[in-house]
Amino acid sequence: MRAADRPVQRPLDARLLVVDPCGSLRHAPRECLVDELAPDDVLVVNDAATLPASLHGTHDRTGEEIEVRLAGRGSLAPDDVHAWTAVVFGTGDHRTLTEDRPPPPALQPGDRLRLGPLVAAVRRTLGHPRLVELRFDGSAQAIWAGLGQHGKPIQYAHVVEPLSLWDVWTPFAGPPVAFEPPSAGFALDWAMQGELAARGVEVATLTHAAGISSTGDPALDARLPFDEPYHLPRATVEAIGRARARGGDVVALGTTVTRALEHAAAHGLRPGPGIADQRIGPGTKLRVVDAVVSGVHEPGESHYELLGAFAPAAVLSRMSDALEASGYRNHEFGESVLVRTSARCPDQPVCQPFRQPPDQPPTKAR
Amino acid sequence: MTTYSDNESHLDEGHVNELEFSGLRVAVTGGTSGLGLALVRQLSRLGARVAFVARGEEGVRAVARQVADGHGIVGDVSKKEQTYPIALQIKAALGGLDVLIHNASSLGPEPLALLADTDCEDLQAALDTNLVGPFRLTKAVLGSLALAARDGRAPVVVHVTSDAADKPYAGWGAYGASKAALRHLGRIWHEELRGVGVQVLDHDPGDMDTPLHAAAVPEADPASLKDPAVSARELIERIAAVRQAAAPTVETKEVEHASR
Numbered sequence: 001m002r003a004a005d006r007p008v009q010r011p012l013d014a015r016l017l018v019v020d021p022c023g024s025l026r027h028a029p030r031e032c033l034v035d036e037l038a039p040d041d042v043l044v045v046n047d048a049a050t051l052p053a054s055l056h057g058t059h060d061r062t063g064e065e066i067e068v069r070l071a072g073r074g075s076l077a078p079d080d081v082h083a084w085t086a087v088v089f090g091t092g093d094h095r096t097l098t099e100d101r102p103p104p105p106a107l108q109p110g111d112r113l114r115l116g117p118l119v120a121a122v123r124r125t126l127g128h129p130r131l132v133e134l135r136f137d138g139s140a141q142a143i144w145a146g147l148g149q150h151g152k153p154i155q156y157a158h159v160v161e162p163l164s165l166w167d168v169w170t171p172f173a174g175p176p177v178a179f180e181p182p183s184a185g186f187a188l189d190w191a192m193q194g195e196l197a198a199r200g201v202e203v204a205t206l207t208h209a210a211g212i213s214s215t216g217d218p219a220l221d222a223r224l225p226f227d228e229p230y231h232l233p234r235a236t237v238e239a240i241g242r243a244r245a246r247g248g249d250v251v252a253l254g255t256t257v258t259r260a261l262e263h264a265a266a267h268g269l270r271p272g273p274g275i276a277d278q279r280i281g282p283g284t285k286l287r288v289v290d291a292v293v294s295g296v297h298e299p300g301e302s303h304y305e306l307l308g309a310f311a312p313a314a315v316l317s318r319m320s321d322a323l324e325a326s327g328y329r330n331h332e333f334g335e336s337v338l339v340r341t342s343a344r345c346p347d348q349p350v351c352q353p354f355r356q357p358p359d360q361p362p363t364k365a366r
Numbered sequence: 367m368t369t370y371s372d373n374e375s376h377l378d379e380g381h382v383n384e385l386e387f388s389g390l391r392v393a394v395t396g397g398t399s400g401l402g403l404a405l406v407r408q409l410s411r412l413g414a415r416v417a418f419v420a421r422g423e424e425g426v427r428a429v430a431r432q433v434a435d436g437h438g439i440v441g442d443v444s445k446k447e448q449t450y451p452i453a454l455q456i457k458a459a460l461g462g463l464d465v466l467i468h469n470a471s472s473l474g475p476e477p478l479a480l481l482a483d484t485d486c487e488d489l490q491a492a493l494d495t496n497l498v499g500p501f502r503l504t505k506a507v508l509g510s511l512a513l514a515a516r517d518g519r520a521p522v523v524v525h526v527t528s529d530a531a532d533k534p535y536a537g538w539g540a541y542g543a544s545k546a547a548l549r550h551l552g553r554i555w556h557e558e559l560r561g562v563g564v565q566v567l568d569h570d571p572g573d574m575d576t577p578l579h580a581a582a583v584p585e586a587d588p589a590s591l592k593d594p595a596v597s598a599r600e601l602i603e604r605i606a607a608v609r610q611a612a613a614p615t616v617e618t619k620e621v622e623h624a625s626r
Contacts, residue, residue, distance in 0.1 A: 047509055049457065078458045141437060144458040148451030165450035166506070174509040175462070176454050190508075194561060205513065235516055 052151025116150025396470030474540025
């Protein structure tokens, strides 16, 4: 796949590969996303603003240079900014591929990390030398001031020019809680929101702390995604109710929205806070989301696995081939796919080649 | 330097219903002197949660010490790279945003100068602080304002303008042109944001006894100038009226949000 290497959120030539419930593929201009939605559908979006989660500094005890990437916390509350889960890297910056970055110095409980104006103490390591729980000194206000002054958004090797916060906030970004951008949201500008409203498509929001995509270590990557707090507003629960009552689709703009909604749906779809701790994959039966708009991902990535809940492996394989053949750009500033759930396909094939190994009986179609 | 009036008890508090501002989340730029400081103090007394932005760290600390529950943010709205850190801290301090008051202002050239004697960099400085800075900051927090609208909180953006935006006063070219542009920008914002539920208004506070005015007209007799506390009260009453018009039964509801 070609990486999108410039931080342009809405390139005019961005495409959307549409996968319909029965597995047909179609290319569309992403700026015409409105045409893919019908009156009475609801488009649910993640209004999280991206944190400047990357903090460079030094490890006091050894004097070595480190980079801390904040990766988790227990809630979305703005004053809950002392304790964080973090991934720590050794020296270097984003121009080195994440997986080629050296590991940090050995981190021990009590170690102090000096990160610009911020000071943090390592509370404990979390089963891996790069993964720690840390605690910042100072008041919540001072911590936010330090993040604003010294923090940078997590950078990517494939985007050479350093990213600023304005590059990684969606146009409708609200509460600053995301560790990396909920980048499916880059597609939605204010003009498109107006067009959706004119078409009778409701746009509803939730806030989900989109997590980091890569830790630089395969063993740690396998533990992604971490638990991610979210908040589901009452107005969104009501909008979903209206859409379903009218036969409209619930379309998730991004995997973060899918994760939050499906978690909420598994717990009664009630408004309020939650922590999305589940993995979504080929075995998952979707409860509320009918379609997802996501970026261009590859097998092995958790985003790709999530698509397996919407479409069978054979369809996703053809999708990947089409994306590759047509040169779709991947990663945060890349192009997009819209995958509709195969549960909506009226004629389910019974035979699903390649889903089961030859010595197991074929399963009934979903 | 911060200047402030201790003498605000004479102001009639009766016109503004405290309930309307209790818990309201307000950000004020240029909040450590003049009109901005008066707004911060009065809004805070009305029970609003106030974040204020100014360039001088000492001034921010001094005001933060005086104002209960006020959040001071050091930042320069004219600088592009500071806009998002400022927006980040506003959102974090208040857990959202209901009212944004663009009050921070630059005269451009100091002392004031005829346009023919004005360096283009000074015109640029006026535009950066008075027009482009507010534009950027509004965009950076627009998602939060839209969220407030969906929560029924009738959000408002205020552009503090001037009669210099309207009348062609010689010597006031850079400032006047930038404020005229700001006012028109606000009108177009207001049209475009109708569907979103965010209102934008411009407010001319009159000629006030403030450091900015003193820098512009050093020879002015302070007795002939308005007390900024009076201007602040007028603006607060206008914000209350505009919000009431948008949502007749608006009480500042409990924030239905994780960020409390």
